[in-house]
Every structure is written in C-alpha cells, then in structure tokens.
Amino acid sequence: MRFARSLNTRLVLSHLAVSLVSIALMAGFAGRFIFQAAIGETEHNLQGLAFAAGNALELPLQELSGGTTDKQHIQDMLSRMFADTPDMQFTVYQPDGFPLVDSSNNLPIRANRANAPEVIEALESELGRGVNIRPDSRGEQMMHVAALIQREIEVTGILRLSIPLAPTQQAARQSFFLLMAVTLLIVSGVSLVGWVLANNLARPIQILTQAARNMESGDLSVRVKPSGPQELQLLAEAFNSMANRLQSNLSQLRAFVANASHELRTPLTVVKLRAEALREGALEEPEVATRFLSEIETEIDRLVRMVNDLLDLSRMEAGMDSGKRTLLNLGAIAHEVYETFGIRATRAEVELTLDLEPGLPPVLGNEGQLRRVFYNLVENAIKYTPCKGQVEMLLRSGPNPNTVRLLVRDSGPGIAPEHLPHVFERFYRAEITQPRPGVVRGSGLGLAIAKSIVESHGGEIGVSSQVGNGTTIWADLPSVS
Template sequence: MMKGIRTRLVVYFGLILLLIVLLLEGLFYWAVHSYYFGTATEALVTRTTTFTNFINKYTTSYSLKDKARYILENVSNQEYAKVEVLDIDGKVILNSYGFQTGEIINTPDVAEAMKGETGLHIGRNPKTKERIIAVSNPLLYSTEYIGVLRYTISAEPLYNAVNRIALYGAGVGTGVVILAFALSLLIAKRIVDPIKDLTKAATQMAKGNFTTRAPKRFDDEVGTLADAFNYMATEIGKNEKLKNDFISTVSHELRTPLTSIKGWGETLISGGLEEPEETMLGLEVISKETDRLIGLVEELLDFSKFQSGEMKLSQERMDIREVLDDLHLQFAIRSQEKQVELHLVLPSSPVLVMGDPNRMKQVFVNLLDNAFKFTPQGGSITVSAEASGDRVTITVTDTGEGINAEDLPHVTGKFYKGRSKLSGSGLGLAICKEIIQLHAGKFQVNSSVGQGTSITVDLPLDQDIK
C-alpha cells in the first residue's frame, strides 16, 4: 500500500506522464512510419505508372514476350527495384535479372492490375519472408490486358530506419519520464513539507505548547491554512491565558474574604459571644465579606454568560434620567461617609432609550463604585447626561488617583487588574463594556494619573431603535 501524500503524488504524476509519453511515442512512431513508407510508396507508384504508360504507348502491337524483352532492354541500370513481367495467370515470364523463373505471384497488387488498376502491396515475400513493397500495373495489347508489370523493393531498410528513429524517440521519452519523476519529487516535497510543518505544530499544540507556530512557506491554499492555524493557536493561547488568569483571580479574590470570614468565625466561636462589641464587629466583617463574595460570584456568572453568548436583555423603553437619579440616592450615604461630593447633572426633558433597566443600573453602579473606591476624601464625582441628535452621552467623572497610561488600553480587558492595590476581580469594566455594546452603544475610558478618570457611555435614543 502507498503511504503518504508524497508517494501518492509521485506515483500518480509518474503514471500520468508515462501514459502521455507512451501516447506521444505511439503518435511519433506512426507519423515517422507513415512519412517513410508514404514517400517510398508514392515514388515507386510514380515510377511504375510512368514506365508502364510508356511501354503501353510505344509497344501497343507487341506480344507479351516482346514487351518483356523491350522492358528488359530499357530498364535503367540504376534502377534499384526488382522489375518483373507476369502473364495473365500471374506467372513470371521475365525479371530485370534476365531470368524466367516461372514463379506464380498471386498477391493483391497483381489481382488489382489484372482489373486495369494500379495495385499496391506491402507485405512479406512468401519465399524469403523479406518485407517488401510491390506496385503492379497492367500491360496492354491494343485494348486487351495481356500481362502485368511489377516493381518490387525491399522494405527492410525502411523498417530499420523507422525503428532506429523510434528508438531515439524512446530514449528521449525515457529521459522525459525520468525528468518528470524528478520534478514530481520536487513538487511533492514543496506540497508535503508545509503540511508536515502544520502536523508538527499541531502535535506541539496537542502537548500543550500554545506558543508554537506553523511557518508559512508559500502564498497558496496551504499558506492560508498555516495562517488560519496560527490564528487559531493565538486565540487558543489567549483563551489559555484567560483561563489561567481566571483561576488565579478567582483563587485570590475568594481567598481574602473567606480568610476573613473564617478568622472572625473562629474568633467568635472561641470568644463564646460574650463581648457584644467584638461580636458585632465580627458579624459586620463577615457580612461585608459575604457581600464581596456574592458580588464576585455575580460577576463570574455574568462573565460566563458573555463568554457563552447566553446573555439576554429584557429591553423596554425607559428614561435614563430615572436610573441615574435612583443611583444618586443610593450612593448619597456613601458620599457622606467618605466625604466625597456626588453631583448629578441631567437634562430637563426625558431621555428615552431602549434597554434593560437592571443591566443598565448594573453598569452605572459599577462605575460609581469604582469612582468612590479610587477617589480620596475631599474629592468629587460627577454624573452627567447630555442628549445630542439621536444619541445620549452619560459621563461619570471623578477626581481620583487616575489610571497609568500603560494600563489605560487594557482596563476594559477581562481579568486586567492594573497596578492599584484597590483593584477587584478585573471583570467589572469588561462586563460594563459588554453590556453597553449589547445596547448598541459605545464605552470609552479616559484618565490621567493624579487628575482622575472619566468614563463615557454613548447610547442611541429610542427613535433609532427599529
């Protein structure tokens, strides 16, 4: 059995080329044979017919024997063909050598000549088995057929010449086949080697090496496949990194609140709940850390839905001012506790959008929570909305510590936590961006270190929603 594409390509190409060469060799042999024998036959027919017409014209009243003697006397000394005179029974009464052999010749050319036509025969001499070409023409006495003039030449030199040329052609054909096999090996190598590279790269990926890449040798279908493979490897590498970041982040984020809960739980148990102040403090810590865990779990669930494409929106027509006003009230107490001013700037007329109220509230809760988290005491946070044309722009601006220029392009990436010690799971802004994009909106973050951060949410107004 043939194994491997290279072997099959070489064998298939070789067989096709071999068949083509054999076909061309056959056509070449036929063409050479036709040319040589056609030329020789035409020349012999011409000489025979011309001489026979001459004899019939100038020896009309001669008997067959007289004609034979006249023919023998007028045959050129340079005539290489054998000339024979036959009677109506096909018996040789005289040949160019001067012999009366009495041989009976009944080849097709003689029979044709007896009918008044020029006969041609290519075959073998019955006695010598030599291959010959014979041409016969009728001899006339007045208007009566009395005999046959027959020219015969040996065809052996013609066959030898044709076979010699055919042998040369076969040598050339053999060289062509050998060259074709060599070229097919080269072509097969150029086709198979890139596939081998892809196979090696795929094997490395299967072993967990996601940094491997398949080299692109040519700009063809295999090259396109190499590009697709490398793109797939890049995406798998990203997903692998995302998975590792996910595990690392979740482990870290879960460990901190769980450690606090476990520590205070053990403290309360060992204390026997005898000190009310310590008990209340512990319960408050446990409650806060539990809320952190709930928030983290919710973020992870949202992230999972976004990754699987299962996030569904319950859209309805709503006034975005109401959502922002509710949040202003919700964060008022936190504003007082942290001594950070919270300003709300809204248009006087309704700002109607189509969206999921709960998801929209989730976005701005996250943005305000981040703003309070990174804005120091004495700072300020401003939430503003402005409608223009068919869009509305909501901006959350703080006077907090800001974001490093190196971190800014990545803050909306999944699990990117930046350099701040106050960073959370790294999913908050990524989820906000996904929610806004599901609402056909735009999400943009601008920030400078020490000057604060401004996050802009751009949404289509209701009249754009068909």
Template sequence: MKKSIGSRIINSFLIIILLTVSIIDILLITGYRQYYYNTIENNLRYRIDNAQGIYQENYKQYSIEDFALENINLLPDYVKAEVQIIDTRGNVLSDSLGVFQDNVLLYTDVQKALNGKITSRVGTVEYSDDSVMSLSAPLKDQNGDISGLVRLNVSLARVNSQIRYVAFFLVIISLLIISISLLVGVVLAKSIVRPIEELTSVAEEMANGHYKVRANLDSNDELGKLGFTLNTLAEEILKKDQIKNDFISSISHELRTPLTSIKGWASILMNLNEDEKQLYIEGLDIIQNESDRLAKMVEELLDFSRYISGRITLDKDIFNLATTCSNVCMQMEPKADIAHVQLSLEIQNSVMVYIGDENRIKQLLINLLDNAIKFTEENGWIKLTSYVDEDNYIILVSDNGVGMSKDELDHVKEKFYKGKHSKSHSGIGLSIADEIVKLHGGHMDIFSEENVGTTIKISLPYDKNVEVKNED
C-alpha cells in the first residue's frame, strides 16, 4: 500500500530532525569529552614536567633506582594520580599505590617514552576496572641517555560519570526536541495535505465530467495557483464543450441542407416529363452546386483533422510568391464579381522568392479571400497586398466588411468558433489558415473593428539567398 503524502512529509521531517539532533549530540558529547580529557592531560603534563625538572636538577648523576627510592611521593596529596618510576627494562621500581606490574612494556605510552617521546594513553589497567589516562615521560641522565621513565596514571571514573550525565541530559533534551518537531511536522503536513486532498477531489470530479465543480483555495502559493489553474481549465473545457456542441449542431444543419436539396431534386428529376428539359437542367445545376458545397465542407473537416493530428507534411519547393498571389487573385475575381465586391491587387515586389508548399499557400489565400467576400457587403472592396519587410514576406488581406468585435477577435482563430456575423459552414476556416502559416514558420495577426473592416496580416520568413526557378 502506498504511503500518503502526509506520512511521507512527516517521515522526511522526522528523519532530518533525527539526523540533525544526533549529529549535534555526538559533536557536543565528543567535544565535551575531549575538553575534559585534554584538561586532565595538560595537568599531567605539568606534573610530568615538574618530575623531569626535579630529576634533572638533583638526580641525573645518580641511578634511576636512587631516584625511585627517594621520590615515591613525588606528587602532592591533592593530586589524585598514581606515580610510577620505571627502568629501561620495563621494571616498576616504585609505585605510589604499591601496585607493581610485570608487563608495563605492553602499554604504548611506555614504549614511546622509552624512545624519548612524552606520550599519553587512555585505556584500562590490570588492577582496576576503571578507565585511566596514563602519561609517560623519559628521564635522562647527565650524558643525555634515557635512564628510566616517570609514569602518571589517573582514574577517569569521575570524568566519565560526568560525561555520561551530560550525554543523558542531551538525550532527554533531544527527545523533547524530536517530540516537538514531530508535532510541528504533523501540523505542517496536514496544512499541506488538506489543500492537496481538496484539489485531488476536484480533479476527480472533473475527470468524471463534472466541470462545474471549483477549487476553493485562497492561498497565494503554488497550491493556490494550481487550484486557479484547475478552475481555469474547467472553464475552458466548458467553453470548448459548448463550442463543440454548437459546431456539431451547426455542421449537422449545414450537412442536412445540401443533402435535403440533393435528395429532393433527385426525386423531382425522376418524375419529370420529357418536355421539362429546362427544369431538368436547373435541378442538375442545383444538385451539382449542393454537392460541391457538401464536398467543400467535408474537405475542410478532413484538412482540419489532418492538421490537429500532425499528419500534414509540406511539399516544399522554390516558387515566386508574388506570382502565386496574383494567380489566386485572378482565380477569386469571378466570385467577387458575383458578390458585387471590388477585388484589387497590390504587389510591391514582382519577384518574391520563397521556399514552401505553394498549394498550401494558395489554400491559405483562397480561404482568406473567400472569407473576405462573405463578410463584405455589396459595393464594398477587398485588397490583397504583398511586400518584403526585413526578413519576412508580408501578405495583407484587407476589406471594409462587417468587421469583428474585440470579444470575437480574441476567439476567431479558435477551433469551431463562429462569430455572430459568421457565414462559415464549420467555423474552422481561420484555424486551418493559422495552422498553414505556422507550418511555414510564420504567424498570422488579425486586426478588425466592427462595421469598419478587417485586415489579416501574414508574415512568412524567407531565405534571401534563394533564387527563383525559371517560370517559362
């Protein structure tokens, strides 16, 4: 079973506190112990220095045995340490406690002192269960040779007891700190987990299709931002869902209309008399037009499906973009004439060398001009302009048609969106146009004012080093 976020936060928090407190305790106890041990060692060194001084001043010309006999009480009574005088063979000549050991050469401090070094050691001795600190120093005769050793042993029982007391006190304080930290961790975990649980619940509701549910988080942190994002997502899904429903309703109606006309006229034509040739021609013409309209709607939907699924690939080649603009304008002139709209062309550069998919660029221009014709009243005008601007080819499609409001302008390139003046069958014409421009690495900007007109600006990047093919 997976652990909850709350338990993981508490566990992580507790592990950090345990590690931190443990490290601090170990450092404090080690430092405290080292401090006391160093203090004891310094005191012993001071006493050792005094013993060496006494030996150098008064006994260096005598044997080590004479020194051992006369200085068995080398230290004052208040110094609680054992004093040993040892010869170079490791024999204990005198001991202030009256304890004589046979194996003192086994101790490292004795071994190093025989080599001329003052050395301390912490460990145990045979005659006591307590830990002791030993300090051994060489005694040199008048010739500078080592004649024996002086060794001080002091019990560490009281010091170790004090260290254990301090360690126990630190452990108690540490447990108290850990308990308080655990309590704080639980409270902190709950404060984090509670909004996460709320967001999870909201997300589960949304996953089940309940997009009207909202997250109620007033915090300004990342969780509050996530809640705001979820709410925005739900609003966008509702909006897109409404657009989708409107699209389905609209496209169903649009598809039904030509199908009804085709079916109706097919029935009429089946029952015509031989002398009704004119009506027969009119019927076939209507069927043909409605079939073309139906085919265009289906082609738009197929194109859009390919674009959003990423299955469209461009068949790029070098061509003259100015010539393409001119050809498309000529192609759309008859439709503009039928709508009683003036269509004009302005090309500032007769040669505009471009690498791209010419058929898709034609589709883009036809789509934009077709839209402009639909939304321009009789006796209105439409203008197609193309020119070079720095590193881009600029194409402008302008009209003095019905225009769009600011709200429509914000959504006009969205999929399935149809404005209040829209005469589109599917609401995806500008979406497809925008996708074509993006596939060519450009961008499309739309400027419009209601009852004034619309200008669509296409910016296509180009390579200045490319030469156009011979068009003959």
C-alpha cells in the first residue's frame, strides 16, 4: 500500500489511467467508424457495379423480350463481366419479381419482402435501388444490392448483385488492429514520459526529505542541489538558505557561549585568588587586605554589569524589552548625557562638546534605551581618546527623509579596517585599541547593545574610522514628522 502511495507511482498510474480510458473510448468510436466506413464503401462500389451492369443489360433484355436472344446469352454476358470477382453472385429478376437468370444456375423463388427485400426496395424506391445485409444458408453474412434496369421510364428488369462481407470485415478488422497497435505504442510512450516526469518530480522531493532527516539528526552542513521543476528548485534554495541560517546561528550561539564563559571566568578567577590570599594570611596585613577587597569589589561590579548587559541584550533580541515608547526630543536626552559625562571628560582631560541642529523632529522611542545608546557611544569615545583629545556629540537631520542622525565623533586612535566590521558583535574588542591607562577594560557589549536598541527602533547604526584619525559612530533613527 505504501508503494501505491508514493508520488512516483501515483503519477505513473494516473498517466496510465488517462491513457487507458482514452484508448477504450477510441477503440469504441474508431472500431465502429472503421467497420461502418468499410461496409459503406463496399455498398457504394457494389451499387456502382450494379448500375453499370444494369445499363449494359438494357439492350439484351429488350432483345430477350423480342425473342432475338436467350437467357444463356445474358448469363454468359454477366459471367464475363464479373469474371474478375469470383465471389460475386448475380440474379436478374423480371419486373414482376420472377427470376430470369442466376449466377448459380439455380433460380431462386420469386422475390418477396422476406427472401429479397432489396429487390422490393429497388422497385418501390424513387432512386431505383435497394440494399440488404443478411446471412445466407451457410450463415455467412452477404451484402445484396439491387438496381433497376430501365428503358427510358419503363422498368424492364432488376439486377441484384451479392457478395460475402467477410473479406470487407477482415480488412476492417486489420485496420482496427493496426490502429490499436499504434495506440498501444503511444500509451507506452505516454507512460514512459509519465514515469520520467514523475521521477523528475519525486527525486528532488526524496533528496530534500533525506536532507531534512540528516539535518534532524544533527548534520547542519547538509545542502541540496536544486533540481526538477522550478517550484522544487525554489524549495531547495529555501532549504539551503534555512540551513545556512541555522548553521550560522548555531555557530554564533556557540561563539557567544564560549565568549561569555571566558568573560565570566576572568573576574571569577580574580575573586577566588584574592579570597584565597586573604584566607591564607593577607588578612593580617590591613593595607593588602583593603586593596584585595577593593579588587574583589571591582570584579564583582564588572560581573554584575556584564550579567545585566547580557540579560538586557537577550531580552531585547527576543523582542521582550521594547519598553514604553513615547515621543522624545533627542536633543534633551543628548543634553542630559552631555552633563553626565562632563566631569568624567574633564577628569580625562578630553574636550567634550555638544552640537544640536535646531528644529529636529521628535522620535518615537523608549527614553531609557535611547539614553543608553548615547551613553555607550560617548563612554567609548571618552574611554579610548587620549588626553587633550576631543569628543563631539552631534544631532543632525538624517541623510534619509524622516530620520534623525546622532553622531559621536572622537579624535582617538581609530579602529583598524579588519576590526571595523566586527565592533558591533557581542564581546568583540579590538585588541589594538587599549583604553587610556587607569580605565578598566569593558567586556565588548556596549556597541552590541547600542545596535540592538537602534535596530529595535527601526533605525540603523554604523561606524567610520581611520587609524590615527579618530572614530565616528552614527545612528539614524526614524522621526515622527
């Protein structure tokens, strides 16, 4: 039953079924048509012969009635006429139905409706002819055609020609069988085409099914070669891109877990080492103990910050933290962040400036999250820019209509081109860029969080930087006009 359920079998069977039904219908109609046409043609030929022979008999019959010739002469004349067709039988009747001459030499009885209906029909019909098909005494089907013999309008006799139908039927049967043989050949061809088509359809589906099974059992590297009809090729392409996506997501996930464990391990190791040192005697030296405790505190702060960042990131990426959105004036937020970083910038000897384009439209967003974008960008800029450097915060109308662009530009060391495409990845830190002395290294989540926030607001974030020439990070947010 499973076999019959396969696409392949179904398609071949349906092709076969359609072909067989067509053949059956054709056999019915064509068979009938061929037999009727053959009999019609025989009848037509026989009629032609009967009328031609009837015309030829017109004079001899007149002579017979005048007594200048005899029946034998008429019989010989007809026998000569049909010498080429030995199956042909003929009978000449008088207008009153009595037979005159017969090819068998045995005269039949007087024609009546029962024994020679064609003769009566010829006498009665306007066309002067009659046809009848009936079995003879041996049961063989015979065709009888009768034609009037006339002299002007006077009927002088009736000629009846009879031939067996078996040769005609045999010829028709042969044509019919030939037709059926050709049809069967066509059906075989159609079935073969059906089989090829079915294979063409079923094969890619089988390959896809196998690929999906392999993927289910953990092999994400499996890909399929698009083949078959266009729809299946599209399906194969969709399958491949799904597999690519899954594979890349999985490898990102693995990298993320590895990075996260690594980042968590470092501060935990420091905490453990300092705690051990305290237990093993450092507690006796208050100065060392205080230093160790403050290191433990710093590492724990780092840990708490990292775990919070990670939590926020995963909540945002899962779309759970879209927060309350209101119409916001980005200028006011930029101003607040500018004030917040004022003291830090002064302490770092970095000149922090704020430049707002007047009359910018508001943005629909979550205030806390957008403040965090500003915060992370400005924090990086101050952190990586050496003393006497500059950091600018700018708000402009964006390059696309209905967007507001925020830029944080610094005069810091810049980011090397090989690192640029990765700075928005989680845990990514360009090793060359070291924060200024005295600043603790971050964990590489700040820009990933900023990107996640900007994108969840329907915006875009990007970076341009040249080593030695500073860095500019921009974020375009859709505005409400």
